[in-house]
Amino acid sequence: MEATLSQQSLASSNSSRLGWLDAHRGFIMIVMAIDHAAGLILRQHAAEYWGVEMHVYDDPLAFFTRFITHICAPGFFLFMGMGIFLLENSRRKSGWSEGKITKHLTLRGGLLLLVNQLIENPAWILGLVVFPSPDLPQGDPLPGVMGPPIFVFGVITSLGLSMIVMAFLRRLPWWAILSLGIGFMFLSQWIIPGPEAIGIGYPLYTRLILIPGMTPPTMVMYPLLPWLGIAMVGYAFGLWLKNDEAQAKMSSLWIGLALIGLFFLIRLTEGFGNTHPYEGGDWMAFMNVTKYPPSLAYISWTLGLNFLLLFVFSNLNDKIGPSSPLTIFGQTALFFYVLHLYIYSLMGAAFPMGSSFGMMYLLWLVGLVILYPVCRWYGRFKRGTKPESFWRLF
Numbered sequence: 001m002e003a004t005l006s007q008q009s010l011a012s013s014n015s016s017r018l019g020w021l022d023a024h025r026g027f028i029m030i031v032m033a034i035d036h037a038a039g040l041i042l043r044q045h046a047a048e049y050w051g052v053e054m055h056v057y058d059d060p061l062a063f064f065t066r067f068i069t070h071i072c073a074p075g076f077f078l079f080m081g082m083g084i085f086l087l088e089n090s091r092r093k094s095g096w097s098e099g100k101i102t103k104h105l106t107l108r109g110g111l112l113l114l115v116n117q118l119i120e121n122p123a124w125i126l127g128l129v130v131f132p133s134p135d136l137p138q139g140d141p142l143p144g145v146m147g148p149p150i151f152v153f154g155v156i157t158s159l160g161l162s163m164i165v166m167a168f169l170r171r172l173p174w175w176a177i178l179s180l181g182i183g184f185m186f187l188s189q190w191i192i193p194g195p196e197a198i199g200i201g202y203p204l205y206t207r208l209i210l211i212p213g214m215t216p217p218t219m220v221m222y223p224l225l226p227w228l229g230i231a232m233v234g235y236a237f238g239l240w241l242k243n244d245e246a247q248a249k250m251s252s253l254w255i256g257l258a259l260i261g262l263f264f265l266i267r268l269t270e271g272f273g274n275t276h277p278y279e280g281g282d283w284m285a286f287m288n289v290t291k292y293p294p295s296l297a298y299i300s301w302t303l304g305l306n307f308l309l310l311f312v313f314s315n316l317n318d319k320i321g322p323s324s325p326l327t328i329f330g331q332t333a334l335f336f337y338v339l340h341l342y343i344y345s346l347m348g349a350a351f352p353m354g355s356s357f358g359m360m361y362l363l364w365l366v367g368l369v370i371l372y373p374v375c376r377w378y379g380r381f382k383r384g385t386k387p388e389s390f391w392r393l394f
Contacts (some may be wrong), residue, residue, distance in 0.1 A: 081234020
C-alpha cells in the first residue's frame with residue numbers, strides 16, 4: 001500500500017531534479033488504488049499468505065487485477081529508504097543535529113502507528129463491516145487462530161516501525177545497511193515456518209517482527225524484518241543517487257533486469273525462495289507468488305519492476321509536469337492513501353454483492369478524479385508550512 005506513504009515529497013515544488021521520483025511514487029499509488037477498489041467495490045481480493053494454499057485463478061482479468069498491484073508495497077518501502085536518506089541530507093544542510101533528525105523520524109514513525117489504528121482501520125471497517133457482503137465467499141484462509149481482529153496492523157504499521165528502526169540504523173556505514181537489508185530478506189525466507197504451523201497463535205511481537213497472521217484480538221499483515229530490508233536497500237540507493245545520480249539512474253535498469261532474472265531462476269528451480277513452489281501449474285500459477293511475508297521470488301520480481309520503473313521515470317523527468325496527477329499523488333502519498341480508502345468504501349456501499357470488473361475500473365477512475373483536486377490542495381498547504389510543522393510529519 002505505498003511511496004513511502006509517510007514520507008514528504010522528495011522534491012520541493014520549485015525543483016525538478018527529483019520530480020521523477022514523485023511521479024514514480026504517484027504511479028504506484030494509482031496502481032495500489034486498483035487493489036483496494038477491487039476489495040471494496042468488486043469485493044474480490046486474494047491474499048497470498050504463507051502456510052495456506054494459494055488462490056487458484058481461472059480468469060486472467062482477475063489475476064491481472066491482483067498481480068499488477070504487487071509492485072506497490074515494495075515501492076513504498078524502497079521510497080521510504082530513499083526518502084529517509086534524502087530528508088536527513090536536506091535537514092543537515094538546514095542545520096539540524098543528528099539527534100534532532102533521529103527524533104523527527106522516530107516521532108514520524110510513531111505517528112504512523114496511530115494513523116493505522118485510528119484513521120486507516122475505520123475506513124476498512126466502513127467498507128467491510130458496515131457495508132458487508134454476507135452472501136459472498138469470505139476470502140482465502142489466513143494463518144493463525146481465527147477470531148475477530150480488533151487491532152489490524154497493516155502496511156502503515158510496518159512503515160512506521162521501519163522508520164523508527166531506520167532512525168537509528170542510518171548511522172551505520174552504507175555497506176552495513178545494504179548488507180543487513182539483504183540479510184533480513186533472506187532471513188525471513190529461511191525462518192518462516194511450514195504449513196504445519198499455520199494454526200499456532202504466535203504472540204504479537206513474533207507476528208510484528210516475522211510471522212504474519214491472526215492471534216485474536218490482533219492481525220498482522222506486514223511483519224517488520226523483510227519489509228525493513230527493502231527500506232534499507234532504498235536507503236543505500238538514495239546515497240548512491242546523491243553521490244552519482246547519472247550512474248545510479250543507469251544502473252537501475254541493470255539492477256531491475258538482474259532481479260527479474262533472479263525471479264525466473266527461483267521459480268524454475270522451485271527451491272529456496274519459494275514459500276509456495278510452482279509445482280507445474282499454468283502461467284498464472286507460475287507468476288502467483290507469496291506476499292505475506294514476501295518470498296524471495298516476490299521480492300525479486302517486484303523490486304526488479306520498481307528499479308525498471310526508476311529507470312523509465314528518470315528518463316521522463318522533463319515530460320512530467322508539477323501539476324501531473326502522478327506528481328500530485330506522489331507528493332501527497334499518505335493523504336491519498338487514507339482518503340482513497342474512505343472514497344472506495346463509500347462507493348462499495350452501492351454494491352453489497354460486488355460489482356462487475358468494468359464498473360470497478362470505472363469507479364476506480366472516478367475516485368482518482370475526486371482525489372486529484374483535494375490532493376493538490378493538500379500538497380500546496382503542506383509546502384506552505386515550516387519544516388518543524390506538525391503537518392510535515394504526514
